[in-house]
Amino acid sequence: MRLTWRGAEFRLLLPILLLVPLGFLVTNIALTGALETGDMTLAVGFVALFVVAHVVLVASGHRGDQLILPAVGALGGIGIIMLNRLPQDLAGTSAFGLELGMAATQLLWFAVGMIVMLAIAVGLRDDGILRHYKYSWAAIGIALLAATLVLGYEVNGARLWIDLGPVSVQPGELLKIVLVVFIAGYLAETRTLLTSARMRIGFLSIPPLPYFLPMLVLFAAVMLIVVVLNDLGTALLFFGTFLTMLFVATGRRSYVLIGLILFVAGAWVAYQLFGHVQARVDVWLDPFADPLGAGFQPVRAIYALGRGGVFGEGLGQGLVTLGGSLTIPFVHTDFIFTAIAEELGLLGAFALLGFAMILVFRGLRIAALARDDFGALLAAGLTASLGLQTLIIIGGNTKLIPLTGITLPFVSYGGSSVVASFIMIGLLLAISHRSGSADEEAAG
């Protein structure tokens, strides 16, 4: 193993990491009105994490993509600055004899996630374990779902959480990854069959069903359970990721079209059948119809976006609480984008979207350069999942689509989400390393 001097990564990390302590400083001045630095422990800790990650990648001679880590640093940096600015008692942990506030807890999860990411990025030299045991992965996924169904408890009407003593985890976050691994494995194997066989109904070429069946059955089962768990955001994310991977594997727009038609039909049926789906769509269409009841969150989010304007109210100067309660409930998870857009304005929102886009396009680049079909499909699937999740939650914040309770990767508060996102980055780095593309990139 030889050192790789990851110069691009270093040069990009430098300004991003300097901005995080600056963000903490500005927040502290705005909140206290005193020209003092305040407690910088978390900012320093955040910087240290990324420095350590960079050093480990350099030391292990990692040749993976060099823009991924800075993009994650930027997203996570904006996130930790905002979480540090919000009231610290919104979330937190009192496990292991520690009393940690929200931002500190998030940083702790960043550390855990970073370790897992590095272990995968550096340690996963052979993806056979992923590819060959795809049905085992599927079984694990089903087991996770079953566990949620049996052991899970509800938060806000959706049963997503399992209590594991000191921490609660959302198995759905891990299921997301397992599902992508399974589908990538399955499609890599059957891709040729799927593209060569042709069945047509009118202008649509429909999938050769027999080859699809195992995957469709499994996927349908997962979707059904997720819908039963009332986790509509995750259902939408799974479905979108699935369609995207199908498109990447086959290149058939018609498959996506059929999928979308099925989705619209399914959504219509759900709207007719389930009161809570109907309620959510109605709130989406006209949140101002009940601004103090069902429409409270979306209405408050819209106002926060309006207050932010182009330049934002400034860090620490947004209207986070009103009379002792949050202006927007769940601002630290579902509505973190809104809080950022309020304080950092449209410019900050664009910066956030820009960093997410960089992450997505580097992920797609890894997929395009991958050495084999499995790696390509896995990278594309992971990237699509991260990208769609970002689009779904931000689109929900801006009322572009109905709001669903999923996290903004690396930005929202939440341990399961952070760790899962880091696992995905670890896998992307591992695939990227195997295609050995980093050196040329760094030279360019």
Add this chain to the structure above:
Amino acid sequence: MIATNVRRLGVYLMLAFAVVSASAVWWQVIEAHSLSIRTDNPEVIAARRSLPRGTIFDASGQVLASSEVIDGLSRRTYTDPAFTHVLGYSSLRFGTTGIERAFEDILVGQTDPNPIRDLIGDVLDRQPQPRDLTLTIDRRLQDFAAAQLGGDAGAVVAIDPQTGAILALVSAPTFDATPISGDPNGAQEPMDALRNDPAEPLLARARQGLYVPGSIMKVFTAATALDAGAITPDTTYENQPREEREGFVVDGFAIREHDLGGIQPALWPLSPALQVSSNIFFAHVGLDIGADTFLDYARRFGFCAPMRIGPPDRGLSVAASYVTEPVDGDCGPFRDNVELASASFGQGRTAVTPVQMAMLAAAIAGDGVAPNPYVVRDVRSHSEDGSPTDQVLETFGSGGGTRVVSSATAAATRAAMVDAVNGELGRLYAGQADVTLYGIGDARSAGKTGTAELGGEQAPHSWFIGFAPAEQDATPRIAIAVLLERGGSGSAGAAPIAGRIMAEWLRLSAGS
């Protein structure tokens, strides 16, 4: 192959990111300003939380509502529950209603009544200056009227027919708005109690309650028929005496008279027909008016559309009153002649607010001109010492009004209404509304009782509308509507209450 598909996927995702970015632009740039001026914007609420709020005085300068800022929070105190359904409340938790809502920006000083000073203030980014309001209502009359209703559900609306100034606007039951407008942490419990109270104290009955009017509607029918030329004060219907006993058959449906007691039916023209409140006579009159003209005059008098007390942009809202089944917020067509005949004596599908019926009385009292009602008299600079300042910034109530019927029609209707209280037959029904019974020696009342049948076993609504002084050459100073929910007959319930309130006002206004 896969690489190509990945590139295409990249294009689609880029488009998706562009759409999401555009949705952020929509709220943060395009809609930002219109969002910033909405009253339920938390920024506006937050500003209101800590800003001092202007005082509201009654017509005689007594404090009705005042604010003080405690621990950075503006808390509102109300002195008189009788005014709750006029002032509304200003709660940090439940928002604002009533005058507090209509005059929100003036009370907190975000808008200067003078547009030029307002613009200068905007440009200079001045701190908002709270302003005070003075009502047209004298607390003494409001309290007197509220006391007359006692603990019963009902409403009293009194208007100066010459100016449109509201003299009393009582809805009962009422509640003390201070607990829900003070400490926001303690506001939920009293609000829950109010919401769960079966007596519905949160309903502003005078403005928002819809009731079957019964016979007070005959004032409208009489004025309309006279004005449209359908009848003269001397018109009679030859079959009416017989129909009083046997019923008046309209389209196969027999309209029956109410219990006339010992009164023997006779060939009655307008005045005695109004005195005994003959349903048969007014059914004939309504049919002679015709459906189209009936609806046309209903709209002239203000029925069939929501009303406002005060200027259009700062009015207290009043629910629409209807003479037929509503269709898209307007009065729909009469289904048949039975409905038209029934509406003519205030049954059928009629549903009215006490304010609307007070306006009807005011229009007759005002020589056929419906005044423009208003309840806030003026805006003044903020007082720190509990009595109004001399600096009047804006006044309301420019007078004027809308002519709804001719002067001659108003005079003839008024004469019949004077008889309905003072006439030989009328005394038996509405005699208790006579102000001379309550210490006013030199004035007469005009009016009409109503006993609105609700069907089934329910007791009827008790109504009275009228005005005083009503003798020849006198200028009426108060027009009134009194409603007692399920209060029984108009004669026994609403009429004496109306008489006392009118007498009280004649006394108070003569003294001041």
